[in-house]
Amino acid sequence: MTAILEMRGVSKSFAGVQALRDVNFTVEAGQIHALVGENGAGKSTLMKVLSGVYPHGDYEGSIIFDGEERRFRDINDSEALGIIIIHQELALIPLMSIAENIFLSHPPSSLGVIDRDTVYRRTKELLAQVGLTEMPDTLVTDLGVGKQQLVEIAKALSKRVRLLILDEPTASLNENDSAALLERLLAFRAQGIASILISHKLSEVARVADRITVLRDGRTVDSIDCRAETVEEDRIIRSMVNRDLAHRFPQRTATIGTPVFTVKDWTVHHPLHRDRRVIKGVDFEVRRGEVVGIAGLMGAGRTEFAMSLFGRAWGERISGRVWLDGREVHLSSVAAAIDAGLAYVTEDRKELGLILDADVRKNITLASLGRVARQGVIDDMSELRVANDYRNRMRIRCSDVYQETGQLSGGNQQKVVLSKWLMTDPKVLFLDEPTRGIDVGAKYEIYCIINELAEAGKGVVMISSEMPELLGVCDRILVMNDGAFVGEFSAAEATQERIMRAIMRNKEMDKKVLQGELQP
Structure with a gap:
């Protein structure tokens, strides 16, 4: 040709x-x-x-x-x-x-x-x-x-x-x-x-x-x-x-402890259509050292669930109760959620996760400015030390921490977002599509970070549209459909077929409800 x-x-x-x-x-x-x-x-x-x-x-x-x-x-x-x-x-x-x-x-x-x-x-x-x-x-x-x-x-x-x-x-x-x-x-x-x-x-x-x-x-x-x-x-x-990946997902022996994050009867209404329930009385739990996956089709309510928990960043007429470390907390704002020990890595890193025209240093410390400040004034040397520490730990490829974040590749931008939230030392970390748009090598590095967090006793929640990723990383997988959890599988029993069957079975039931064949 x-x-x-x-x-x-x-x-x-x-x-x-x-x-x-x-x-x-x-x-x-x-x-x-x-x-x-x-x-x-x-x-x-x-x-x-x-x-x-x-x-x-x-x-x-x-x-x-x-x-x-x-x-x-x-x-x-x-x-x-x-x-x-x-x-x-x-x-x-x-x-x-x-x-x-x-x-x-x-x-x-x-x-x-x-x-x-x-x-x-x-x-x-x-x-x-x-x-x-x-x-x-x-x-x-x-x-x-x-x-x-x-x-x-x-x-x-x-x-x-x-x-x-x-x-x-x-x-x-x-x-x-x-x-x-x-x-x-x-x-x-x-x-x-x-x-x-x-x-x-x-x-x-x-x-x-x-x-x-x-x-x-x-x-x-x-x-x-x-x-x-x-x-x-x-x-x-x-x-x-330039190397063999013998396993696409790093190995981990899970040591799962007591519940670190518990949600009861969580209900969220749409911010514009306030009579429409998007999240419908959900119960949810994450244990120490556990990676919990949330599967579902687009529009199932996974992101809305995570954002509503993270300081009510999405939704209206939100109700339900939340416990962190066995103590009931009121996550009334994003600041309150961060202070309580919650972190959320958004699915859209460019629009919601980063300030692209700010440098790597500023993005890493953005959610934890109190840790690099003295008497309310940012200590430039302390900020520089912290940023360089995370740059090395997360293997962020940049000329230096003064490089504009928007100039980095997608995988390195994702590592900057993760660094920002890891610096807050969260007890529970929500990861919404954490490997979207990044390559297989960077994915592997992020899976390793997830394993390290779990081994440190953190609770990790992963929302992902990639089934192999959920199956390869998570200890337990919940299936969401139309704002409710409709299936739950341990790592040992989860398969792509079972997860899709749970999703499609409930979509078929929804269809019959709409057609009047079943009572809601």
Whole structure:
């Protein structure tokens, strides 16, 4: 096949840190080419070079597209040739319609006036191409994350895409939405559209990719032709981390003690629709040294449950009782929750977990300023010592603790968030999707941290959409559906099939209630 893209000898550095080192990367026409590697390996940097975010002259090497060398000054230059990048954080405006989002930058017009009929008709055609049946005037805020991803792809198609770059497109999606998105990529391949897929989900990569390129420390270290070779996840992992992971999950012998955190009859109503119960009289318990997993589909209420417990950070008309260390506590605010010994690592580290334009040092100490202050004034040297200590303990890869947190890779940002909450010395730590969007090597390190917390007698609660992760890390798994726990399994008896059966059995019961076949 003919190469649509060649990147030759690409190198890029930031303030003395070499992000890319003589990288060669080729994509054939109509090919799905997966780009994998640990966080910080250089994947996103390479794609920013390709798309013009880093303009010509800001890097070494050359870009050949359609047989000609290209020197992109900005992203508009690359988009004009049909190179479209969709970032992990979607660039949609929630309170605008699908049609308005798709044609915001390039609306069809006549004599300077937007042709709304053409916008509507073209939007319907584009939505049909990506498998959506919504009307063009539907607000983006009324769509789920999976459908919003498809709207982004429809927007790319409206720009006559020839090379589609997707950065972690399924990181926030459930299994059904992920499968639908991957099917779209296969359909585009049949239409001759080439795709570059950046993903940490190796099973998805192996399923759809024609070729897999592995980056490590800014270098190309392996390239696999999936049509000619058997794709082995172990080989990809070895190339990514430069070591064998004999076990995907670290071993731990659990020593589980007395209850450290108990919740009785916890009920939470929706903050906008105050008559709607989101969490429905839940009882919950975590013991010392125990890792408890919470499984469930998107919308089951897992995040709402955790946030409502963490100082009532979500919800209205909250009722129920909470005990920590056998003493009843009233978690009326986030500050009260932290003081009581609760910590919550949010699922959205960029929006809710970090101040991206603040340095690593400030983010680590943010929730524990009293520990680095004297008489209400922050002691800079004490703050620096603490930040460096956590940088070393958590193996955070940064130039120094004064580096801006937004410049770090996803895995290292997650370690900064964990450091922030570990510094509060919590008794119970809630982890909401703690490994979302990070690579297999960083995941392993976070699993080790979870084990260390449990061995230290902490109670750990892990909310995760990845079943193998729950099965590999947790001592006990609770299944949530529609704001209530509908199943409980010990580590010994838990399987993916049993967990999904518990979820689907209760969804079927909900359906029958709605149809009037059962009493609620």
